[in-house]
């Protein structure tokens with residue numbers, strides 16, 4: 235098993251209270267997140283060593299212990315962790331320096347109000363800790379290749395090894411296990427990233443959504459939750475669809491989300507949908523293939539319907555030094571594009587109205603919403 239998988243799996247299992255595909259509890263699978271209340275967790279993960287301290291504190295139950303009480307004396311905490319005071323002070327110092335813990339009085343510890351405010355999103359914190367650990371290791375081991383020989387970086391990188399789409403065609407126990415590792419991560423990100431996109435789309439004006447590369451159905455389910463008249467088709471590779479059914483089982487929207495396994499590059503795309511979405515999909519493909527996918531989607535879309543592209547833009551690197559947590563986006567940086575390539579294709583496909591919005595989450599996204607000619611709207 236690659237180290238990345240181990241890291242992600244270990245973090246996701248030990249830091250999250252319950253484990254489905256997304257490692258989610260019922261409560262966590264239902265967050266109603268828009269841009270205004272998007273959980274800002276990155277500021278606690280900027281320093282590598284603080285991130286290690288936080289991982290340790292989660293794994294050893296220290297964060298839970300501090301969460302249960304307003305203020306806790308340090309001595310019993312150290313004893314509970316079987317640490318002498320010097321080692322405990324080192325851990326506590328790192329957590330205080332990272333803004334996670336504060337010392338309200340001599341020998342006392344408490345979670346800071348800012349960290350307490352993001353603790354309900356511990357699944358997101360865990361997912362980011364796990365993935366940043368893997369990506370940072372790739373950058374540490376292979377930085378010259380990252381800059382000077384991208385194919386060599388990708389071949390040596392454990393983060394890229396994780397996303398094995400070739401293992402998503404045949405539903406076997408091994409392939410399900412291998413795919414579950416990265417689907418947990420994408421599902422967790424989408425649990426929070428979907429809302430800021432969906433709040434900008436007039437979902438009530440649509441009846442049938444097709445989410446291409448729709449993964450575990452998280453985006454589609456959230457769209458259906460927001461619009462009771464909407465039903466959705468999630469098109470993805472067979473193993474991913476199998477995990478998606480598991481992800482949505484027991485969710486009220488599951489009855490309105492259908493999974494269609496297939497290869498979106500080759501298989502016929504289902505027709506009759508008036509909203510077609512790509513979330514964090516097109517950057518996976520070189521420009522020619524991304525263009526071909528967009529053109530196929532545009533053809534499958536019903537006349538008068540809308541096509542949506544929601545993607546990370548290149549990470550701004552000049553504003554300030556990139557922190558530890560940014561390693562996760564940095565390894566994909568060469569593939570994130572500005573909206574221009576996609577809007578050009580849509581224009582060439584004859585889409586008359588194309589709107590581009592920028593959405594500033596912890597990393598910036600662009601949102602393209604384009605209307606196909608014809609129909610009634």
Ligand SMILES: C[S@@+](CC[C@H](N)C(=O)[O-])C[C@H]1O[C@@H](n2cnc3c(N)ncnc32)[C@H](O)[C@@H]1O
Pocket residue numbers: 399402420421424446447448449450453469470471474496497498499512513514515518
């Ligand atoms: C980076 S993930 C994004 C997933 C999801 N849209 C999200 O944002 O969480 C890309 C998705 O495309 C799917 N995918 C890759 N190749 C595909 C293909 N040939 N046909 C259908 N889906 C594919 C993957 O399985 C994966 O779910």
